[in-house]
Each structure stands twice: as C-alpha cells, then as structure tokens.
Amino acid sequence: MGYVVETIDLRAYYMLRRGSVKAVDGVNLKIGEREIVGVVGESGCGKSTLSRVLALDFIPPLKLVGGKIIIDGEDVTSIPISEARKRIAGTKISLIPQSAMNAIIPVTRVKDYIADVVKEKTGLPREKIVDMARKRFEEIGLPPIALDMYPFELSGGMRQRVLIALATLLNPSLLIADEPTSALDVSTQKMVLTTLYNVFKMGLTKSIMFITHDIATVRQIATRIVVMYAGKIVEDGPTEDLIHNPFHPYSKALMFSILTPEPEVRKRVEQTGGIAGEPPSLINPPPGCRFHPRCPYAMDVCRREEPPMIEVEKGRFVACWLYAKK
Amino acid sequence: MSTILEVKNLAKIYEIGYIRKRQIVAVDKVSFSVKKGEIISLVGESGSGKTTTARMILRLIKPTSGVIKFMGRDIWRDLRGGSDLRWYWRNVNGVFQDPFSSFNPTHRIRDFMYRAFNLFNEKLDRDTKERLVREALQMVGLIPDEVLNRRPFELSGGMRQRVMIARIFLIRPMLVIADEPTSMIDATLRLGILRLFSKLREEIGTTIMFITHDMGLAYYISDRIMVMYRGKIIEEGTPDEIVNNPKHEYTRNLLDSIPKLYTSWFK
Ligand SMILES: Nc1ncnc2c1ncn2[C@@H]1O[C@H](COP(=O)(O)OP(=O)(O)OP(=O)(O)O)[C@@H](O)[C@H]1O
Ligand SMILES: Nc1ncnc2c1ncn2[C@@H]1O[C@H](COP(=O)(O)OP(=O)(O)OP(=O)(O)O)[C@@H](O)[C@H]1O
Ligand code: SF4
Ligand SMILES: [Mg+2]
Ligand SMILES: [Mg+2]
Numbered sequence: 001m002g003y004v005v006e007t008i009d010l011r012a013y014y015m016l017r018r019g020s021v022k023a024v025d026g027v028n029l030k031i032g033e034r035e036i037v038g039v040v041g042e043s044g045c046g047k048s049t050l051s052r053v054l055a056l057d058f059i060p061p062l063k064l065v066g067g068k069i070i071i072d073g074e075d076v077t078s079i080p081i082s083e084a085r086k087r088i089a090g091t092k093i094s095l096i097p098q099s100a101m102n103a104i105i106p107v108t109r110v111k112d113y114i115a116d117v118v119k120e121k122t123g124l125p126r127e128k129i130v131d132m133a134r135k136r137f138e139e140i141g142l143p144p145i146a147l148d149m150y151p152f153e154l155s156g157g158m159r160q161r162v163l164i165a166l167a168t169l170l171n172p173s174l175l176i177a178d179e180p181t182s183a184l185d186v187s188t189q190k191m192v193l194t195t196l197y198n199v200f201k202m203g204l205t206k207s208i209m210f211i212t213h214d215i216a217t218v219r220q221i222a223t224r225i226v227v228m229y230a231g232k233i234v235e236d237g238p239t240e241d242l243i244h245n246p247f248h249p250y251s252k253a254l255m256f257s258i259l260t261p262e263p264e265v266r267k268r269v270e271q272t273g274g275i276a277g278e279p280p281s282l283i284n285p286p287p288g289c290r291f292h293p294r295c296p297y298a299m300d301v302c303r304r305e306e307p308p309m310i311e312v313e314k315g316r317f318v319a320c321w322l323y324a325k326k
Numbered sequence: 327m328s329t330i331l332e333v334k335n336l337a338k339i340y341e342i343g344y345i346r347k348r349q350i351v352a353v354d355k356v357s358f359s360v361k362k363g364e365i366i367s368l369v370g371e372s373g374s375g376k377t378t379t380a381r382m383i384l385r386l387i388k389p390t391s392g393v394i395k396f397m398g399r400d401i402w403r404d405l406r407g408g409s410d411l412r413w414y415w416r417n418v419n420g421v422f423q424d425p426f427s428s429f430n431p432t433h434r435i436r437d438f439m440y441r442a443f444n445l446f447n448e449k450l451d452r453d454t455k456e457r458l459v460r461e462a463l464q465m466v467g468l469i470p471d472e473v474l475n476r477r478p479f480e481l482s483g484g485m486r487q488r489v490m491i492a493r494i495f496l497i498r499p500m501l502v503i504a505d506e507p508t509s510m511i512d513a514t515l516r517l518g519i520l521r522l523f524s525k526l527r528e529e530i531g532t533t534i535m536f537i538t539h540d541m542g543l544a545y546y547i548s549d550r551i552m553v554m555y556r557g558k559i560i561e562e563g564t565p566d567e568i569v570n571n572p573k574h575e576y577t578r579n580l581l582d583s584i585p586k587l588y589t590s591w592f593k
Pocket of ligand 2: 350352374375377378379539
C-alpha cells in the first residue's frame with residue numbers, strides 16, 4: 001500500500017532576525033491510505049506549521065530548511081514550489097487552516113466563494129463547480145440552500161461543514177483539518193466531527209489528518225494518534241493503544257492531564273500529578289531530548305543526545321531513551 | 327457549615343439598540359447559596375449567563391433586580407464608600423474570563439501585582455511586597471524575573487491567566503469567583519494550577535466558585551455543580567449525581583455531546 005504522504009527528516013523554520021523558530025524539526029511521518037491521523041500537542045508545538053508545510057504553504061518567514069516531502073510517490077521538494085503547489089492543491093492535499101471559519105469573505109455568497117476557490121485551482125467553469133458543490137452538500141447532509149447564503153447567515157458549525165465540503169470537492173488524497181472544532185460549542189462539535197467521519201467513510205478523501213490540542217475529541221474518529229512536542233514527533237501509534245497505554249513520558253503527562261467527566265479520569269487525576277515547567281523555546285531548544293528539563297525520568301544521555309524513534313511494538317513508535325537500547 | 331454567599335432572584339436584563347430597544351434577559355431570577363469552604367461550579371454553554379452572574383457577585387455590574395448577600399450583608403445595599411468596598415474585594419475577588427481586558431496595557435506586571443496591596447489594611451514594606459509577589463508568581467509556575475517587567479501584551483493568554491491567578495494567591499480572599507480561569511492554560515500545567523485552588527481552601531478555608539463551560543473540569547474539582555441554561559439554573563447536584571443521573575433534558579444532551587477519552591461514539 002502506498003502512502004498518501006511521507007516526510008523524511010522534514011525541517012521547516014520561521015526565519016526571524018533574532019533566530020530561527022524550529023517549529024518542525026526532523027519530522028518523519030507516513031500517512032497511508034484509509035487512515036485518520038490525529039496530531040495532538042500543546043499550543044506552539046508546531047502542529048499548524050506541520051500542516052502548512054504539508055500543503056506546501058510557505059509564507060515567509062516560514063522556510064523549508066531540510067528533508068523531503070513525498071506525496072503520492074512523488075518527491076515534491078525536488079521540483080520548484082510553485083509547480084509542486086499546482087500539482088497537489090485540492091486534488092492531493094487539501095488544507096482547512098486553523099480559524100478558516102472566520103476568514104471566509106463575508107460579502108460573497110457561499111457558492112461564489114466556492115466557485116472562486118475551485119476555479120483558481122482547476123480552471124473548471126463556474127456552473128460546473130456549483131453543480132458539484134450542490135451534489136456534495138446533499139451527500140454530506142448540508143442543505144443546498146446554504147449555497148445561496150452569505151457566510152454570516154450560517155452558524156459556526158454550518159460554516160465549518162461548508163469548509164469541509166469545499167475542501168473535499170476534488171476528492172483529495174489527504175484532507176488536513178487544523179483545529180476544526182475548537183471554536184465551537186460542544187453540541188456543534190459533535191456535528192462537525194460526524195461530518196468529518198462521514199466524509200472519510202464515503203471515500204470523499206482517502207485519509208484525514210486531524211490537528212487538535214483536544215485528545216478526547218480527536219480520539220473519537222482517529223485510527224492513529226501522533227503526539228508532538230516542541231517541533232518533533234515523540235510518539236505515534238494506534239489510537240486505542242496510545243490512549244489506554246501511552247509510552248512516552250510526555251504522552252503520559254498529556255493523557256493524564258485530560259479532564260473529561262468520566263469516573264476513570266476522576267480516579268486517575270487524584271493519583272497523578274501534573275508536570276512542572278513549560279514547553280521550551282523553539283529558537284534555542286534544549287539539547288538532547290527536548291522534554292528533558294521537565295521529564296521525571298531524565299537521565300544523562302537525555303541531556304546530551306537526541307533519542308531515536310524506535311518501533312517498540314508493532315505500529316507503536318516512541319522517541320525516548322527509556323525505550324532505546326543505549 | 328455556614329452560608330457565605332446567598333443569591334436570591336438575581337436578574338440582569340440588558341437593553342440594546344438606541345432607536346428600537348431590545349431586551350436580553352442574561353440572568354433570569356437565579357437563586358442559590360454557597361457554604362463556607364465549598365467548591366462549586368457553574369456550568370453552561372456560551373451565552374447562558376455565567377459571566378454576567380459572576381460580575382454581579384463581584385460587584386462589577388449592577389443587577390436589574392434581586393439580592394446578593396455576602397456574610398449576611400447585601401452587597402448592593404449595605405456597602406457604601408471606599409472602605410466597605412475595599413473590605414469586600416479583599417474578601418471576594420476573582421479571576422476574570424478575558425485576561426486581557428482586566429489589565430491596564432501600559433502597566434507592567436509588577437504594577438498590576440502591587441495594586442493588590444491597596445486592598446490590604448496592613449501596611450507592608452517594599453521588600454515584603456516584592457517577596458510576596460515573587461512567591462505568588464512562582465506558585466503558578468511563572469519565573470518572576472521573566473515576567474515582572476513585562477507588559478500584558480508581551481505575555482501569552484495562558485501566562486496572563488496565570489498572573490491573574492497569582493494575584494488571587496496574593497490576596498487570599500474568602501470567596502474566589504474564577505471565570506474560565508484556565509481556558510488558555512496548556513493541559514499539562516492546568517491540573518497543577520487547579521490543585522492550587524484546592525490548596526487555598528485547605529489552608530484558609532476559601533470558598534471557590536468556578537465558572538466554566540468545561541464539564542470535565544467541574545466534575546473533577548467541585549463539591550457541587552449547578553447547570554445554567556438560558557439565564558436559569560436548571561439543575562444542581564454533586565458531580566456524580568449530575569454526570570451519572572442528570573435530571574434535566576438539557577443536561578443529558580450536554581453530557582451526550584461531550585467527547586470522552588476512554589470511549590468513542592463511532593466505534
Ligand atoms: N508566522 C510566524 N512567525 C514566527 N513564528 C511563528 C509564526 N507562526 C508560528 N510561529 C511559532 O512557531 C511555533 C509553532 O507554532 P504553530 O502555530 O505551528 O503551533 P501549534 O502547535 O499549531 O499551536 P496552537 O495549538 O496554539 O495552534 C510557535 O513557537 C509559534 O510562536
Ligand atoms: N454588556 C452587554 N450588553 C448586552 N448584552 C450582553 C452584555 N453582556 C452579555 N450580554 C448578553 O447576555 C447573555 C449572557 O452573557 P454571558 O457573557 O453572561 O454568558 P456566558 O455564559 O458567560 O457565556 P460564555 O461561555 O460565552 O462566556 C448573552 O446573550 C450575551 O450576549
Ligand atoms: S528521552 Fe529521557 S528526557 Fe526524554 S522523555 Fe525519555 S526519559 Fe524523558
Ligand atoms: Mg495551531
Ligand atoms: Mg462567560
């Protein structure tokens with residue numbers, strides 16, 4: 001089975017005068033067909049940057065510094081970016097950026113907005129695009145009348161679902177949704193989540209990458225979870241395994257700090273403490289393991305050398321010296 | 327245990343629009359009481375009236391009708407003049423929802439923290455103040471030297487929230503109203519900070535009212551939860567009563583739509 005996207009030692013930094021922000025720093029990630037990959041981690045760990053990089057959306061000061069991105073078998077980092085963007089936009093990788101909901105131009109009707117966006121990518125005639133959109137709206141349970149409305153007339157949940165319809169209109173290989181539910185009330189969140197799940201089940205996109213800081217939300221639909229810390233992936237594994245038995249000390253801390261109204265959580269929370277300190281600066285990250293200043297298990301080697309990513313069990317990857325033989 | 331706060335038929339109606347006036351009933355005849363040392367949560371979705379309730383209790387906005395009594399005194403009738411208000415805010419203080427609006431943008435964090443001492447009766451010397459401020463910042467995981475000279479816009483939302491919480495630990499009031507106090511604080515830090523509130527209760531018997539849309543947080547921290555919906559309190563009970571046996575349909579729907587960590591809707 002091929003991968004819809006594969007990154008090899010991917011590095012993308014924000015080049016600032018006072019130094020470079022190493023927001024994506026040595027990321028190895030493979031997303032296969034028919035996967036929903038949840039990317040989780042705290043504010044500022046590089047989730048949105050990773051999504052921009054995969055969509056080849058390099059707006060200065062963001063710069064590709066190293067590594068490769070292979071999309072549907074093709075190394076898109078070896079061809080000029082503008083050319084690569086043309087090849088992937090909409091059909092291979094489709095991104096719904098964080099806060100996209102607020103960015104839709106308020107004075108254009110939904111159908112004109114969709115027509116503009118898709119025409120620019122494909123050159124298809126407007127009528128054709130609006131027809132496609134109408135069909136897609138019906139398929140995913142959106143009232144087609146929404147096409148004739150203005151964005152401000154739609155509720156937040158509806159707007160987010162319109163964006164999902166738009167992003168999957170050309171049946172991409174990978175839909176990337178960056179915090180698609182975070183700005184919504186809980187009852188609306190569930191609706192948007194259901195739409196995402198349906199889009200996947202109906203095959204309107206081969207795979208989904210769902211970015212969020214909210215693990216309880218993403219675990220509802222994700223087949224696999226990737227945990228990021230300070231610009232790096234620290235753990236990657238099947239959802240149920242990772243939720244019930246996280247390996248990496250940071251994943252553990254993160255999982256144990258989640259508060260949901262479940263008796264298990266209340267019991268657990270009473271026993272475990274949070275962890276001290278804060279995520280490090282990405283301009284001058286700590287040497288070795290970036291989690292070492294906060295890690296209760298830190299050893300000498302952790303302060304000196306970066307831990308390699310090891311497959312500890314089938315499909316379960318961890319970057320931590322506790323699991324690597326040294 | 328004795329009652330510290332009593333709220334009776336509290337209502338707030340906003341009038342909006344100049345020409346054609348429209349009324350918004352933000353809080354609709356709410357009554358409840360809180361015992362000394364209790365941790366209580368007011369939970370509800372966006373727009374249900376939580377912040378409006380909090381601001382009336384903090385004596386920041388005037389109720390349209392109803393009574394709020396703190397330690398037996400009607401806070402809108404019996405408190406007059408500067409010294410009464412200082413007494414009130416020394417004893418009842420809050421962490422506000424929008425951590426930006428509660429700071430003066432030109433003040434440095436040090437100024438903001440020092441202003442808390444205006445509420446104190448005792449006169450403290452500069453060294454004592456500086457020491458207390460630094461201790462409070464450290465409690466919430468901030469490094470004093472890194473934040474004291476910064477201005478609010480130079481801090482992240484989560485850091486500003488922590489500064490506000492530090493200010494509460496400086497004042498050590500009898501009743502804390504904490505309105506979404508940790509909404510911008512990262513998960514791995516949040517638990518530790520929530521525990522500080524419990525510690526305050528253990529040490530000096532502080533009563534705490536959490537205001538949040540986060541049922542998970544309320545479930546974990548509270549002795550009692552009140553559910554607010556469209557300006558009214560529709561249900562109250564212990565966390566387990568609310569979560570395991572919700573009476574009101576709205577509460578049931580709310581609980582159904584909260585994603586759980588250990589189960590999935592779709593699998
Ligand atoms: N345009 C930019 N210029 C400079 N630095 C940036 C820029 N955008 C993001 N950063 C920095 O890059 C790092 C990663 O940011 P990113 O937005 O990818 O994080 P995130 O994981 O998506 O966080 P959040 O959960 O808050 O959305 C952060 O330190 C951030 O401050
Ligand atoms: N200053 C104001 N003028 C007019 N209406 C207001 C004002 N403040 C609040 N409201 C309205 O009162 C209602 C209750 O608002 P409130 O802020 O108390 O809700 P909340 O429960 O705190 O919501 P959130 O979870 O979003 O913070 C809302 O309909 C709101 O629009
Ligand atoms: S490598 Fe060392 S510091 Fe890093 S998480 Fe593992 S034990 Fe902790
Ligand atoms: Mg982001
Ligand atoms: Mg509020």
